[in-house]
Amino acid sequence: QKEVEQDPGPLSVPEGAIVSLNCTYSNSAFQYFMWYRQYSRKGPELLMYTYSSGNKEDGRFTAQVDKSSKYISLFIRDSQPSDSATYLCAMKENDYKLSFGAGTTVTVRA
Amino acid sequence: DGGITQSPKYLFRKEGQNVTLSCEQNLNHDAMYWYRQDPGQGLRLIYYSQIVNDFQKGDIAEGYSVSREKKESFPLTVTSAQKNPTAFYLCASMGGLGELFFGEGSRLTVL
Numbered sequence: 001q002k003e004v005e006q007d008p009g010p011l012s013v014p015e016g017a018i019v020s021l022n023c024t025y026s027n028s029a030f031q032y033f034m035w036y037r038q039y040s041r042k043g044p045e046l047l048m049y050t051y052s053s054g055n056k057e058d059g060r061f062t063a064q065v066d067k068s069s070k071y072i073s074l075f076i077r078d079s080q081p082s083d084s085a086t087y088l089c090a091m092k093e094n095d096y097k098l099s100f101g102a103g104t105t106v107t108v109r110a
Numbered sequence: 111d112g113g114i115t116q117s118p119k120y121l122f123r124k125e126g127q128n129v130t131l132s133c134e135q136n137l138n139h140d141a142m143y144w145y146r147q148d149p150g151q152g153l154r155l156i157y158y159s160q161i162v163n164d165f166q167k168g169d170i171a172e173g174y175s176v177s178r179e180k181k182e183s184f185p186l187t188v189t190s191a192q193k194n195p196t197a198f199y200l201c202a203s204m205g206g207l208g209e210l211f212f213g214e215g216s217r218l219t220v221l
Binding site for chain 2: 006008032034036041042043044045046049088090092096097098100101102103
């Protein structure tokens with residue numbers, strides 16, 4: 001079993017829809033949780049960072065962490081064609097190594 | 111602008127050749143990383159370095175080598191011992207919160 005499992009996708013949604021992305025994990029020692037966005041042939045860029053259970057909002061993006069269920073989510077409201085990308089969840093203990101999900105590719109149709 | 115610079119962006123290698131991928135950062139970060147990305151497999155850790163003159167193997171270090179002689183630089187050599195080197199390679203450094211900052215990647219193709 002992988003340490004981090006991410007919904008594989010791909011997802012295709014119409015412009016304006018809500019996108020929901022999910023990851024589960026098995027290591028209860030994970031303390032820090034991140035979402036990265038990766039455009040085709042580019043490096044990933046940090047989208048959201050959180051270290052506590054609950055919700056964190058940044059514009060159209062909401063990151064949700066449920067440590068008791070070992071589950072994190074990213075919601076994108078009012079999705080735009082420019083949101084079309086691969087989204088990677090990542091998490092870490094209090095050390096130097098991050099564990100990544102395999103990524104979910106999202107296409108937002110105009 | 112501060113960031114991670116990887117070069118070359120595209121690289122072709124003949125079988126049996128070693129190639130070196132460059133990674134430079136001006137973020138003054140101590141820790142640097144090399145990942146390999148294959149379709150559908152996410153990011154896999156090759157090597158990481160927490161400080162100058164020190165580095166550790168990641169999950170898939172076989173066939174790769176690194177050096178860390180300067181804080182700013184963490185080059186990766188893909189040796190002829192790497193059986194399936196065609197992939198997208200990503201270099202990163204770690205910020206103060208434990209988040210990674212990535213370069214734009216280098217795509218290696220074996221002919």
